[in-house]
Amino acid sequence: xNKALSLRRVPLMNIRAHPIxxxxxxxxxLAQAACVFGGFVLVGAMRSELSLAERxxxxxxxxxxxxxxxxxxxxxxxxxGTPVDCHQPRSAxxxxxSNEDIAAVSYQLYVSETLTDGSTRWVVGFQPESDFVLGPWxxxxxxxxxxxxxxxxxxxxxxxxxxxxxxxxxxxPIGAHLLATGSELDDAVFVSMDTLTxxxxxxxxxxxxxxxxxxxxxxxxxxxVRASDSDAIESVTNWINLYVRKVTAVRxxxxxxxxxxxxxxxxxxxxxxxxxxxxxxxxxxxxVQVSLMNERMQELAVWRSIGASRSIMSRVxxxxxxxxxxxxxxxxxxxxxxxxxxxxxxxLVEVLAAPATSLPLAGLSLVAVTCVxxxxxxxxxxxxxxxxxxxxxxxx
Numbered sequence: 001x002n003k004a005l006s007l008r009r010v011p012l013m014n015i016r017a018h019p020i021x022x023x024x025x026x027x028x029x030l031a032q033a034a035c036v037f038g039g040f041v042l043v044g045a046m047r048s049e050l051s052l053a054e055r056x057x058x059x060x061x062x063x064x065x066x067x068x069x070x071x072x073x074x075x076x077x078x079x080x081g082t083p084v085d086c087h088q089p090r091s092a093x094x095x096x097x098s099n100e101d102i103a104a105v106s107y108q109l110y111v112s113e114t115l116t117d118g119s120t121r122w123v124v125g126f127q128p129e130s131d132f133v134l135g136p137w138x139x140x141x142x143x144x145x146x147x148x149x150x151x152x153x154x155x156x157x158x159x160x161x162x163x164x165x166x167x168x169x170x171x172x173p174i175g176a177h178l179l180a181t182g183s184e185l186d187d188a189v190f191v192s193m194d195t196l197t198x199x200x201x202x203x204x205x206x207x208x209x210x211x212x213x214x215x216x217x218x219x220x221x222x223x224x225v226r227a228s229d230s231d232a233i234e235s236v237t238n239w240i241n242l243y244v245r246k247v248t249a250v251r252x253x254x255x256x257x258x259x260x261x262x263x264x265x266x267x268x269x270x271x272x273x274x275x276x277x278x279x280x281x282x283x284x285x286x287x288v289q290v291s292l293m294n295e296r297m298q299e300l301a302v303w304r305s306i307g308a309s310r311s312i313m314s315r316v317x318x319x320x321x322x323x324x325x326x327x328x329x330x331x332x333x334x335x336x337x338x339x340x341x342x343x344x345x346x347x348l349v350e351v352l353a354a355p356a357t358s359l360p361l362a363g364l365s366l367v368a369v370t371c372v373x374x375x376x377x378x379x380x381x382x383x384x385x386x387x388x389x390x391x392x393x394x395x396x
Contacts, residue, residue, distance in 0.1 A: 011316055011319040025324045029328025029332065032328075032332065033329035055136040056137060059226055063222065067088075071085070079133070080137070083188065086110075088219065089218055090218055096223075101239075105223055105224070109124070110124055121157075122185075123189050124188050125193045146192055149195055152176040153176075157188070167189055169202070169208075172191075286379065289379075317381050322374050325369055329373075
């Protein structure tokens, strides 16, 4: 067989010889790939947003020294930590490390500062390295670096728009801002335990009335606890209240528990609906592929008349289908990537801008659409063969 009739060139020749049919298949693949890739990006962004919303609910439970909790009104209890002018040594919580259902613990220490106008402001010492409740509320994003000496300001702190803020009579650089939580934490200042140690030393030197025994490195006012699983929250709470002395563990209110469950359920339903939609679209692509193959019955008859085997016909048809679907899918992914930033919010842009996330999703979309297209061609080819064989039998 000469070069002009090489089987490798036949798929491309077929595509050029039937531009309308080829264009229809490529456009369908484009739409399918755009939907699949856009859906993947949407799910990624949705999972990120819902996960952030769930983390913003705060700790699964908070542990206070019993004498401290008695000073807190129940309606003031927050799973982000409720400021209270009380503290105890952390050594009292040493036994908590033996409970395998406790996944993480982060300590907070509350100190009050009297401002020049006579009002009081809370200064909250926390551990940036183990914190999991304040990070999700930071305007600059989770994982924001907080150098020693810098502070985090609540959304309603006066003067928080500047570069520095006076705390205990010393100007401190503002390293981050908290979004509005709708609680008294909006008026508070947050610092690392190391920074709080420096602040207290400065305050004592300036004559501030601060408990000399208070040490941010060894004391706490509240311990925020994350359980290994949502089903373990109640058992961890009961275990702490039973086996850890002089402390009281409190769980989230029923409203917060319901909100967390609702977020998880909403996330599952949304992903399920998107998955079902993708399956419907993939099925539609296969059906269209089968319909377009009907017009190729005469072409298959010509191949048989020149003695071509089934394997040769399958190779040509499947190669043509792979080229068209791959080209259409590539165009669809590119179109979706260019369009989504203009119709979506920041979460979609974040997913697209992360190569480690977007490139695998794009590759998966290309492979999925191409494989489904080729599979549809194979099914359509088998159907046409059966129909052709049946017609031939009748004619004979």
